[in-house]
Amino acid sequence: MSKWFDPINALARRGVRVRLCRANAEPYLMVLYEKRYRDRQEEKTVQRWVDKVLSRYRRLVWLQLELAEGPEAYRPVQWLVAHGYIEVREGRYWMGKR
Structure with a gap:
């Protein structure tokens, strides 16, 4: 089990599934909710x-999906x-190929 957070x-x-989609040559993240929630507050x-999570780790998620x-x-x-x-410091x- 890793101690690193994997978004x-x-x-x-x-x-929640995240996909990297390309429309008109402009890539974007598509978020798919697979679960139904009991009430509006939970949703x-x-x-x-x-x-x-996506605002904090957007570049990491992008890299994970781009290299898949x-x-x-x-x-x-x-x-x-x-x-x-990436490196963990x-x-x-920290992004960037050595």
Whole structure:
């Protein structure tokens, strides 16, 4: 079990899938909610959490999806660290190939 936070894995555990889509040669992130919620308050709470994760880790999610092989695949944070695409310094992710 990794101690690093993997945003796509955390989103998937909450029933949210993220895909990298390209429309008119302009890529964007598409968020798909797979789970139904009991009430409107629970749904709003999950949406706020998803917005917070995506705003904080947008570049990391983008990189995970960009390097993936296949439409449903993504690269885990451990893979990105092992291959030098990101570094973990002082508990933060730093982008850039060594």
